[in-house]
Structures are given as structure tokens and as C-alpha cells.
Amino acid sequence: MAPELLLVLAAILPFLGSAAAICLPGHARNAAAGLAGFVTVTGLACIGLLYPLAASGAPVVFAVDWLPALGIRLVLRLDGLAWIFSVLVLGIGALVALYARYYMDAADPIPRLYCYLLAFVGAMLGIVLSGNLIQLVVFWELTSVVSFLLIGYWSDNASARDGARMALTITAAGGLCLLVGAVLLGRIAGSYELDAVLAAGPVVRESPLYGPALVLVLAGALTKSAQLPFHIWLPRAMAAPTPVSAYLHSATMVKAGIFLMIRFWPVLAGTESWYWIVGTAGMATMLVGSWSAIFQHDLKGLLAYSTISHLGLITLLLGLNSPLAVVAAIFHTVNHATFKASLFMAAGIIDHETGTRDMRRLSGLWHAMPYTATLAMVAAAAMAGVPLLNGFLSKEMFLAEAVDSTGEHWLNLALPVLATLASAFTVLYSLRFIRQTFFGPPARDLPHAPHEPVRWMRIPIEALVLVCVAIGLVPNLTIGPALAGAARAVLGERMPDYDLAIWHGFNAPLAMSVLALAGGVALYRVFGARIDTNPRGGPWLMHRLDGGWLFERGMTGLVKGARWLEARLGTEHLQPQLRILFLAALAAAAAAGVARGLDLLAPGRATAFDPAFALMWLVGAACALGAAERAKYHRLSAVILVGGAGLVSSLTFLWLSAPDLAVTQILVEIVTTAMLLLGLRWLPKRDRAIPVPDSERVRARRRRVTDLVIALAAGLGLATIAYAVMTRPAVDGIGRWFVEEAYPQAGGRNVVNVLLVDFRAFDTLGEIAVLGIVGLTVFALLRRFRPAPDSLERPAQQRRHDADDRSSEGREPGHTTADALLVPRLVTTWLFPFIILLALHLFLRGHDLPGGGFAAGIALTVAFMLQYMAWGAAWVEERLRIQPIAWIGLGLLVAVLAGAGSWLAGRPFLTAYFAYWKFPILGKVPVASALVFDLGIMVLVVGASALMLVALAHQSLRRTRVAQGQAEREASEERA
Amino acid sequence: MTPPMTPPALPPSVAWSDHLVVLPIVLPIAVAGAMFLLDDRRRRLKEALSLATLLALVGIALVLVGRTSAAPEVYRVGNWAAPYGIVLVADRLSAMMLALAGLLGLCALVFSFARWGRAGPRFHGLFLLLLMGVNGAFLTGDLFNLFVFFEVMLAASYGLVLHGSGETRIRAGLGYIAVNLVASLFFLIGVSLVYGTMGTLNMADLARRLAAPGAGELALFEVGCAILGLAFLIKCSAWPLGFWLPTTYAAASAPAAAILAILSKVGVYVVLRLSLLLFGAGLSAGFGQGAILVAGLATIAFGTVGILASRDLTRAAGYAVMISSGTVLAVLGTGSEAALAGALYYLVGSTLAAGALFLLAEILQRGRDPVEAAQPVFADEYRDPFDDADATEVGRAIPAGVAILGVGLLLCTLVLAGVPPLPGFVGKLAIFIGLTAGTVTAAGWCLIACLTLSSLFTLMPMVRLGILNLWVPNDDPPPVLRLSELTALSGLLAACAALALWGGPALAYADATMQWLKAPEAYIAAVLDGGAR
Amino acid sequence: MTGADLPLWAAWLVVALVLTGAAFSLTGALGLVRLKTFYERVHAPTLGATLGTALILCGSMLLLSLIEGRLVLRDALIGLFLTVTTPVTLLLLARAAAHRDRHEGNPGAPPKP
Amino acid sequence: MSAAAVLDWGLGLAQGALVLAMALAAWRCLRGPRAHDRILGLDTLYLNGMLTIVVHGMRTGSGLYFEAALIIGMIGFTATVALAKFLMQGEVIQ
Amino acid sequence: MELVLSLGIGVLAAAGVWLMLRPRSFQVALGLSLLSYAVNLFIFAMGRLTVGAPPVLGAGTGIGQDSVFVDDPVTQALVLTALVISFALTALFLVVLLAARGITGSDHVDGREPHPGQQSPGEPHPGRPQP
Amino acid sequence: MSRVLPYPVLSVALALTWLLLNAPPTPGSALLALAVGLAVPHAMRPLRPQSVRVRAPGALARLGVVVLADMVRSNIDVARIILGLRRGERRTGFVSIPLDLREPFGLTVLAVILTATPGTLWVQYDSDTGHLLLHVLDYTDGDEWVRRVKDRYERPLMEIFA
Ligand code: NA
């Protein structure tokens, strides 16, 4: 197989496996584990086969285009560094897959766990194999997401949910920064390809964008690798099942941050800022992590803080800007992965077998599970840096670097001391772990009686411990070449000379090691007992700094702050919203006008003044202002006055040469008034007598003043603009063309109507659609309308009429009404055919003279409405069967078909046909397809407006029925 | 400048295939009209009709996407040439938006088959008319015709927001309608002012007139444009004009909310179209760009605050819609061409995800939500106001429903928060790369910071709400996912995934669209001189 | 300008008709303001609705007939329909007022028929 | 004085008188004091508005204004009837 | 005339805006009506003013046909469309406010009374009868 | 006959109205008038209006003349009252008139006549007692008004619509 294919296979297989795992039935533990094992082992084989190529120095590369527009390819790139990380990911992955099979409870939905695990393997491989910056970010975020799912696997558990959320929040935030950083890096380097970026180191460091890029990339790396102060997510991620902790939170995911720093070390490192940020973060993390680990009572907690501490150590190494330190960092990464994973698994076994992880309860497990205890002790010794184990080697390298690193900074000077101190802490908690758990008298009162786990569960630990020992004993034979390959991939020309030997003679690092070992043991002797009794309050000196608590407080504060801000920056109330809209319009118009130096009062054209017109507008203005004043308490008056204002504006249209508008406006006015009145019946009466709190009175007055100012400004603004435009000469626009071409080209004399049904018929089609939609919406709403209880009663007038009728002899309830309506009924009934005639007239003449389908439709509606008003809904509907919805549909269809008819003639939609047809006797008769279109309009208008009116009118019937129902219910209750 | 008194010679006849451009408008209105003639009880037939229509619309849109890649298509409604008649212009941008609207509409429709289609009378007709309005707004080349289609779309949206009735909906609907009515009045003022000062309504003609020195009353024209722009920004729900959006969308029934996700994008589309067409060059070059930038940034910020503050998923989805609109606006405001292509791509992805989120949220919150589907209604004769016929619930409960919902929610979250590998990420990436392509301006940095923070602050509340809805154990019965709902959801999410997977071609399309928009001369020529077809 | 080729007498006649009609209408409206009670005021607008309208419409018909050179009678329709419809409003209003006045026991309330 | 001038002045004066009548009606609309007074005012306003239209048609010598006047004459009473009925019955349509 | 009309538009708009900012939904509905009038007149005004020359060509009446017409019939067509649409939407708003009033019991634009302690407006209250 | 032309008078009135509206008549408009006269009354049928039979067309014409004359006279009277040109005290008041006319159409015509005539206003009609409450602007003598209404209008109307 071609090497590229092997690479692709290794990269893709985990995702395929993940997809396959989720398809397995919920109880298929063996199948799922087998699948995971197969995937990881196959991947490992693939990567293993590629070792010669990867070690050769020329990376194996496979690329496909993804986003060519952005210059982004998907590139798989295997070099020495990627190889060693891939082996870690796949190798430990295989062991964890095996371990998890026996660790997890039968009741757990195992395939889901394996699905996530395999997806994680894939994502992690994606990171280490990325040959493209953006691709790296993609897989980076994928690991965050999958780790979220893994931590939250036991989602019924509150701490799992919280831990998952915290981990995702922190690592994804870092990832988002990393994305921007990667974009900037790519921008500086001129390419997102890793090779190009790695080659562009000097350019990058010189660039003015280096600072932001560095900070952003490090934000990603430091959050992921749980560096101070972002470390807080890691201990809480321990709510995940132990195999997950072993894998993600010690061996792999946290190492993604380390990997990133190693990967970009040649590009980003070597500067002061790198040194300070990375070095300080690493140092602080190492110290705080190890210090905190000392005080943990939970095995996994101890291991988590220990992990933090070791990650800090590696970060510190990378921060030192020394090539040898990079080698040490890579080496320690591998070592830490092996011993920490095995320790986690051991902890898992202890938990599994005893039912607790609390070191204060555990004791003397050596007796119950000697084999596991031995393994754990070896791993812990490796962690503590005991000679002949792998931890010792890399720690020696670290201490050597600490000593070698020279400079005047306090960090440099303090480094050897702090490094020794941290090592001593490490010894202390390792010792505590071993001592508390395995030694002492056998524990009693444990949830389960401890014994050795099943054979298969120990194999992964055995394998890992074997690696620890092997590396510790014969480093050059085991890790040597791979480490060199990895280091060369990073350092290239700057590859330092180093020696992985166990013995380097008596030197400073050895002294520091010894000191740390001795110090750790001494400290344990002195403080061990006191640590045990340390109440659950965190480490000494730091118990007030509970990261989780702070984080939760932060989150809560954030949400609270957001809610506060949401309420301040926005509003759900309508009035302020409308106020803002009007203010914004005023501001926008003013700004635009001022920006261009609008001269509002430039002299211009004027039409001869007519005092009658002015007087008429005095009426209009008075009506409008009166309506505004009376709308609150005297709604009927306000409706009347709005009607007056409407009449004046329709007369204005007429005066100013727009008879069509006048006709339409009058008709609309009539129907609107009727509708407002129909609605008014269902509104509560308002009166000045309603008490308003005094405090509210002041605020209301202030609001009214503001509103008044806004209203005046809006009126003045609109008036000014209107005046400015009207007095300016007409622009040479499209308008004149219609006057000249309406008759010759469209065969209509009423230019406005021709515009509506021919030139701009498309507008009209939309317009009637609106009308139809509104009709239907009104109908739908009113179907479910329930009158408010206080307006349910019959109006007082009718009740009084009926009371009068009852009290007079010979009269039945309803007589008064019938008498009063005697004349209106007769008049409106006989008017009915004449209004139909009027509608026909308006419809037929529309094309040539004022009128048209809309006016005709409204006139017809008025004809119906008059019948409803005179006779009542029930009476009319006994006689006239109006099906408004069908009319709406019909109108739409007729209008559309009138438009689509032109397709048959090979013309665009709505192309009008117009001709004079000759008939005997009648002579030439104009025939226009526009008339059919207008017919559609008329039919729809009748349907929609009748639907609205009828729906409104029906509320009274409904009220009657509701009232009847109520009365019946009450009656039946009384009987019962 | 004197416009020609006679329009350019018209082709003697039009090929059948040319009518494709007008079909996205004519088809829904015709089918809706026919449906109104049918009794509302014939649900199956109506569903089939709507489904067929929507499929046809998606098909047409895709064909148009293909055809307009070469050249735009101009359709002269009524056979009147621009600038006198109304023309429809299908270009890359409109075709893309048509496809988006169609896809979203299709999925929302399929979703409604499960139950929402019966929660009120005449759902399907309203739904189709809404799409007609949206499609019309995308296609028209005439400013006033745009107003008309806006109104069609809004009127139908009022109906759909109120669909299912109930207190929350009606209360939200009242505010929604009031605000949008004011916006419509602004639109009218603006468009008439533009006409009064420039003498034309055709967008291309307007652009051409603006290119000639001394055209019209420029100051008053710009006042008109400012008011017009405000109307559009209200539809985009830009801060501080868009407070109606989250409340309204949260109250709306799920399929309505999903399709409404496209509504605010119509506003964005118009701002995009007009500012690039009219203000790219010419007398008013650069008009309003700063305002758009500020509005966009403020919208992202407010949307982010809102999403952080959200107590439920529907509200969060509403704010996500705001953020997505704000992002496109802000990118437009920076004037960065390269980023604009990314923004176009982002617009599509985020709209699909927001739509999916509305659907998901409804399923997840079903039963807990006070805003519930009312009893189904069939008898819609006005004389039977109390006839609430009940029907058995259809659809097959899917066993792994919760898991699927979880995956869906996760994917939506990823898209909206811009987390890899979905289109939200690709879009933001493209925007970042575009913004950093040249010298990074202060506006660019600001936008990058804004988008990054907004990503994070979208992710956090979404995760919180997801955990609350899916992980926290409760006594509610697990949500039941019906087949049609699953189909709708997977359709939207698959579209998202496809958008990311074929990010190359998609971004290339967006890039070409941006190039096309940046050089409007070809558009103008095609409309006014019959340059194309 | 309208009626440039009209005989002068016709112009005067038309103007006389229209002005008289307008005067009646104005008087009616004045009555609406000047008269003291509602029941008195209701009578006032009838002036405009009957004689005022009739005169003005006659003037209009005369003028249009002269201009068009044929008998134009359609304005009569306005008068016809107006005569039929105006009373409907007035008597409903009167009925409503009567009822309210009686109910509230106002001094000028009408007696029962 | 030419016929045209006579017509112009005479009709202008008549129109002025009618608009004045409208103003008086509007005064009643605003002044009240009772709702039926206002409705009466609106009715008068409509009437005089209609007459204004007729005279305006005469002034311009055009028959195009006829429909507007006819509509007010024929169905203009709908609005005031609705108002009156609302006053009398408490609702427009029972 | 221009001045008169623009002042008229201004007053209508001011009254409309004032009413739209009021808390009661019926006030808003009336405000909407007034504002629509103002806007329709505004659109109309954009075509400039012409007295007594409707854009209806010849023939129909036979009255003095000189070729003086309104310069620009387009705004008239626009107003007609806008008129119809605002009619429809006013109706819709009215119905929604009714529905809101019915279902929430309040006629406040937010669907709830701002001062819960206050007497609900629907209850009968002592006071002078409404004219 | 009745099926084709349910209301012949209405048909004629509609056709005439159409012709008036569309003057001068052409063959086309005449055809349309015919169509309108034939078709529109059918829209009226569902309302099932009480049919009207005019018995005495002569009386109708006479009534018309009387009403016209009364209208002009009362117009002038009322105008004088409004303008304050009338000397002497003026009283307004309500008159109750017992009517014998029960035919709804006749009553409607009476209501229209009385209300359209300035100075008189139809306020309330009681169908059980047949009493009509009339408001009179210039109230001189109640009996005089009763006689006037009954003689001048009610009797001819009863004759016409009997
Ligand atoms: Na919802």
C-alpha cells in the first residue's frame, strides 16, 4: 500500500469506527470494544509501517483541496513529531479500549462511549497529522466537543454536566482564539500550509502581527493544556469515566496544547514574549499543580492535579527557548503519558473494586490486590522521578535545563530552586498516594470487598508500566530513535547533542533530584497526617481560590450581567420600541440631510394658493388633533374625528387631480370606520375616573412630554421634507412616459388605472395577495377569539330596550329595535341592487375613467355590510351565502391566470392584450385582458373585506352563544 | 439626463424556459389561490400540493443558480421594459437566496406535517404566500415592487406568527405587527422620496442616474435613502430597531419561526443589494456604510448579550438570527470585499442552522412550553366558530429520538457558534481571512473581536440550554420525534453539512457573487439595455 | 379655463344656482353651530341635503349640459340617493339621542310616543 | 366680465362657502358635547364635502369627479349609520 | 398650496405619531390610520401638485381637452397600492388588538396592565357617563 | 315573468340608472343596461324583500309635487330661523301623531319625507300603538301638525300603498 493511503487509512478509520459504533445495539459491549481495538491497532500498524519514512526527515504528505478560495487544503502530514504523538494516541487508545470494556458497567450504553472515544482518537490524530493550520484548528475544536460529550457521558450526574460544560467553555474559548491566531499566522506567512509557516519563522517573529498572533495561539495552547489559570477545568473533567480520564485528561487531549507549542516552537519561540508568557505559565502551573495535588483525598483528584503540574513542567521547558529543553519536553510528554495513564487505570481499578477513591478510607490494599499495587507503585515511582524509571530521565533533563538556563531575570534565577521544590512536592504526593492506598492496615467498611480485577483489565496497566521500565532502563534502545526523529522534526538544524543515559555523573541535577526525593519524604513524614485531616477546603494557602466556584460565579454573573444588559439595551415593551423607531428615523433623516447640506427653504415652484383649500386643511388639522386628544377617553369621538381627517385627505386627492385616489380613499374610509366601530364594542370603556398612582402620574407626564416632542419633530420633519420636494422642479423621470404611452400602448385612458392593471400590474397582484392574506389571518384569529368577560354582556342599550319592551304591554323584547330599524332596513334593502350597479359601473369604466376593480369590490362589500348592519348577521346569512375564502381564492386564481394567459402568446407574465373587436350593432368594443385581471381584483377584494367584516360581525353571535352556554352551565350547576 | 422616451425594442416572443424566473412568484400564489377553493379538511391533498410546490420551487431555484452563473436573467413583467415596467432580475445573489428560501421552506413545511399544519386554518396557503413574498423580494428589480413583496411577506408572516393563536402569540404578534407597520410606513416615505427626487423606481435606473453628475436632488434623495435604510434595518432586526425579533420568533409556531428565519435575511439581502448597487460608486458612493458597520457591530453585540441571557432555546435561536444578520451587515460595513464573500456563505449556513434550531427547540420544549400548539382546527367556515375537531397524532415515534435531537442540537450549536467543521466556522473563517487579507483596519479588528466573543458567548448558553433540555433528568416524558419532523431536521442539517463539505465550490460561488455585486455595471446594463437575454 | 365659450347668461344662471345652493348649505351648517339643543340642530343639515344639494346639482347639470352640448342628467342620481339615505342617519341618531336622554332623565328628553 | 370669469369667481365663492360649512360641521364634531352631536357633525361634513366635490368638478369643467360625489351620496351614509347604530344599540351588527 | 399641504401632512403625522406612542392599543390603531393618511399624502406630494388636471385622457367626457395633465401619474398609482395595503393592515392590527384584549383582558399594547394594583379598566367604575 | 323579472319596477329603475350613469346612450350601453336590469334584481331575491305594489300613480305624482313645495318652503323657513331673521318667540317640541298607515313601505316613505323636510324629524315610531313621535323645529300648535302630517302625507301614502 502506498504510504499516503496508509496515512489516510489511519486518519479516517477512527471516524468510520465511531460511526459504526453508534449503530451497534446498546448492549453490544464486546463488539464495540472489538471494533475500537481493531481500529486503534490497525491505525497503529499503519503508523508503525510509516516509521521509516517519518524518521527519514521527509514527511509523508497527503493533501486534498477543501476551500481553494481561501487557499486551504486538507493535508495529512506525518513527520517525526507527528509519528510519536500518533503512536501515543493510538497505542494508549488501544489499551484504553480494552480497559474500558471491563471497567464500564453493563448497564451503561457502551457503544456510545466507544463512538465518542473513537471520534476522539480521530480528532486527536487529526491534530497531530495536520499539515494545515486551519485544519489543525478544526480538529482542535473537535477534540473539545468530543471531550465535552465524554465528560458528560454520565449526564444524570450533576458534576459530570458541570465538568463537561466547564471543560468545553474553557477549551473552546481557547480554540476560538487559536483560530484567529492561526489566521494571523497564515496571513503573515502567506500560507496556511504547515510547511510554509514553519519555514517562515523569522518573518513571523519580525511581523507587527506577531504579538497578537502569539497571544492568540498561546491562548489556545494554554487552555487546552490546562495551564494556570485555565487549569480549573481539568480536575472537574474527572467526572468522566476513568478510562476517559486516563486517555483524554492525562495522555492525549491535554497534550494537544503541548503538541501545539512544540509544533510552532520553531516559528513562535525564541522571543522575550514567548519566554515570559510560556515560561511563567508553565512555572506557575507546575508549582500550583503539585502543591494542590498534595492535598487531594480523591485518587483521581490527586492524579488530575499531578497532571496539571507535569503539564506545567513541560510548558516551562518549552518556554525556556532552548532546543535541548524541547527534546526534554517531548520526552517528558511521552513519559508522562505512559505513567499517568497507567496510574489512572490503577485508580480506576481501585475505585471499581472497592467502590471508593477516597484515600482517607482506603488503606492496605496491598494485601487485597498485591499485583495491581505493585504496578501502581512502579508507575507512581516513575511519576516521582525515581531512578531506573522513565520519569527520572526526563526530570533529570528538566533539572539540567533549569540549571543551565541563564539570564538576569528573576525567573531564571529562581528556576533551580522552584524546580527542586516542585519535584519535592511530586515526591510527596506520589508517596502519599502509595502510602495511603496500599499500606497500613486493611481497610474496613469499604463498599466492596477488594480483590484483584479480572485479568484483562490489568493488561493495559502492565503494558504501560512495562514501557515505563523499559524506557527507564534502556532509553536509547527504546525511545531514543523516535525521540530523535521527533526532535529533529521540530528543531531541524538546531538539533542539540544530548545523551539519554541513566548516569551522567554527580552533577547539579542529580543533587537536586536527591534533594527533592529526600525533601519529599521528609515533608511527608512531617505533614502526612495533617494533610489527611485537612478538611475539604483545598490546599493550604489556596483554599480560598476555588477555581470551580469562581468559574460558576463567573458564569452566573455573566448570565446575570447579560440579562441586566439585555434589559438595559433592549426592551420588550412596544412603546419604547416605537419611540426608538421614530427617533432613529428623525436622526437618520437629519444626519443624511445635514451631511449633504440640504437647503430646505430654497425657493422653488408653487401652485396658486386657494383659501378654500387652506380652510379645508384647517378642518383636517383640527380633526386630526382632536382625534389625538380624544382617543384615550372618548374613542367614539376619536373615530368620528379620524373619519373627518380621512375625508379631508380624500378631498385633497380630488382637488389635486387624483379622482381615483379620492374614490378609493372614501370607500376605504367608510369600511374602516365601520370596522373600528365593530372593534370598539369589544374594548373596555375607559374613563378619567380610573385612579392612577401619583408616582405614575409624574412619570406619565414626563413620557407624554417626550412623546409630544417626538410627535412634533416627526410632523415637522415630514412637513419640511414634503415642502422641500414639492417646491422643487419635477425631475425628469419616468412619469411623463406613462401619460403619453398609456393610450397608444396600453389602450387605457385612465393612466392611473392603466398603471395599476397593466404597467405595474405586478404590484397590484402583490397588493391583492396582501389583502387576501390579511383577510384569512383576521378570520383565523377571530375564530379563536374569546371576548373578555367584561365585554361579554349585551350592550347596555339593548338591555334597556328589552327591559322597556318587557315593561310595556303588548310589546315583546326586540320590538323597540325592530321599530327603530324599520326605515333603515327598508332603505338599505332596496339600495342593495343599486350599490351592486354602482360597483359594476365602477368596475367596467375603470380602465378609462376613475374606478376600477378595487373600488368596485369595496362598494360591493359596503352593500353587504349595510345588510348586516340593518338586519343582523343571522338574518343575512340565512339569505345570502357568502363564501369569502373561496372568493379570495378565486380572485387570486383569476388574476394569476389573466397574467399567465400571455404565456400562450409567448409573452411575459401579465402582458396585457388589448384590441377593439367589431360587433354588429354594437360597433367597436374594447377588449382588454386587463379587465379580467381587474375582475380578479374585484372578486378578491369582496372576499377579503367581506371576510374581515363578517368575522368581526360574528363576534356578537359568538358572544350570544358563549352567554347561552354560560347560562346553561350555571343552570345545571344550580340543579346539581 | 433624459431617459429614453421609448423603451428598447422588445423581443418578439419569449422562450418557455424564460418564464422560469417568474415562477417562484406565480407558482405559490396560484397554488395558494387554488387551495383557498378547497375545503380545509382536505389536508392530505393540501399537503401534497404544498410539497409539490416547494419541491418545484427548490428545483427552479437550483436551475436558476446554474443558469445565472453565466449571466443574469431579466424578466420584463407585462412585457414593459425597464425603467417603465417592473422587471425581475435573477442574478447569482437572488438565485442563491431563492434556493435558501426554498430549502428552508421545504423543511419547515415537511415539519409542519406532523402537527402544526392543523393548528389553525389555511396554514398552507399562508405558507405559500409567504414564500411568494420572499421570492418576489429576492427577484424584483423595482423599489416599489419590493415594498409590495415585503408587505406580502410580512402580511403572511403576521398570519403565521399568529398561527395557532394563544396568548403569547397574540401578545407578541401585536408588537411585531405594530413595529413592522411603522417600518412599512418608513419604507413608503423613503421609496416615495427616492422617486420624488430621482424620478425612477427601477434600481438599475437609479444606479445609472446616480452615476451621472447633477442628477436629481441628491440631498433629499439621501434623506430618503436614510429612511429607507432604516426600514430595512428594522427588518434585519438591527440594534436598536430589532427588539421585536426574539419575542416574536419565540412565540411563533415552530415551522413559522423556521421560515421566519429567512425573513430578516430579506432585509439583509436588500441592504446588501442596494448598497452595493447604488452606493458602490457614483454620486452617493459610500453612503451609509459607517452606519451599517455600527449597526452591524451593535447587533452582534446585542444578539450576543441576548443569547447569553436566553432562558429557552427558541429565544436563543431568535438572537442567533440577529447575530447572523448583524454579522453580514458589519462585514458589509467594513467594505472588505474578500470578507463579504465569506459573509454571503455564512448567511446561508447560519440561516439554515437557525431554522433547524427553531424546529428542534419546539420538539424539545414541547409540553414544557406555555406556547403550545392549540387544538387542530379544520372547519373554517365562519359560521362554525366553535368547531374544534380533534385528530389523531400522526407519525411514527422514533426510538432514538432523543439522541437524534441531541446530535441535531449539537450541530446547530456548532454552526451558530462558528465551531468547526460546519459552515458557521467556514463562514467566519472566510470573513476573518478576508478581513486580514490587506492591512487590518480598526473596524476589521473590532469585527474580529466581536465575532470571536460572540462565538464563545453563543456556545456557552447553547451548551447550557442543551444540557438543561437533554441531560438534566426530569419527569417529563421524553420528546417524541415524528418521521416528518426528523426528515425536516435532517434535511436542514444535511444541507449545513453539505455546505461545509463542499465548502470549496460554495465559497467559490459566494466569491463570484461578491465579484458580480461589486461591479454593478453588468447588472445595470442587463436591466436597462437588455444586455442579457 | 372652464366655460370660455359659454353664453354669459348661462354663466350667471349657473353661478346663481350654485351660490344659492351653497348659501343654503352654509346656513344649514351654521344652524348646526348656532342652534341650542341637539333636536334643533338635527334639522339644520337637512337644508344642505335638500335644497342646497338640489340647487348645486341643477347648476352642475346645467353647466355640464351646456359644455357637452347634450342633456347631462346623471348628477340627479346623487340627489336622489342622498335624499333617500340621509334620513336614515338622522332618524337613527334622533332615536339614539331620544333613548339616551330618556334614560339619563335629561330635561329636554322627548316623551314617549 | 366674461363667462369664464363669472364662473370662476362664482364657483370659487360657492366652494369657499361649502368649505366654510365643512369647517362649521367640523366645529360641531370637535365641540360635541354629546356623541350624537359629533356624528351629526360628521354627516354634515360628508354632505358638504360631497357638494365641494361637485362644485370642484364644475370649476374644472370635468365630469371625472362625479363618481366620488356619487359614492358619498349613495353609500357615504354607511359610516354615519354605523356610528348612529353603535350609539343606539351598543354594537354595529348584532 | 404646497405649504398648506405640507403643513397638513405634518399635523396628520404629528397626531399619528403621538397616538402610536400611546399605551392603549386602540389609540395605536387610530394613530396608524392618521399616520397612513399622512404618508399617503406624502407619497402623493412627491409627484408635485397639479390642480384640476387628472391623468385621464380625452374621450370620456368630451370636456375641454387640452393636453394639460398631471405630470406624474406614478405617485398616484403608488398611493393607491399603499392605500389598499394600509387599509388591510389597519384592519389586521385592529383584529389583533381585539384578540389581545379578549385573551389577556387588557387593551394595553403590551398585553398587560403596567400597574397591576390598578383597577382593571374593564370593571365598571363610578364616573360620569360617557358622552 | 316573475322568475325572469322578479321585480319589474326595480329592473326598470336599474336600467334607467345605468343609462343615466353612462350617458349618452350607445348601443353597447343600452345592451348593458338591459343586462343590468335583468341580472341585478336576482341578487336581490335572496333578501326576500316585501314586494311593493303602487296602486295610484297619480296620487304618487301629486304627493311628489306637494312634498317638493313643502320642502322649498320649509327650507326657507328654517333658514330664516337659523339666520335669526324671524321675529317673535319660537318654540320647538315633540308631537305625537297616531298613524293609521301600517304598510312598512309607506311608513318608510313617510319617514324619508318628514326627515328630509327641514323642520320636522322622525324620532320614534311605535309599531304596537301606531304612534309616531315627531320633533318639530317651529312648534306652533300640536294638532295643526297632526293634521298636516295625516292630511298631506299619510292619506296619499295609504292610497298609494294600500
Ligand atoms: Na416556538
Ligand code: NA
Ligand atoms: Na327634517
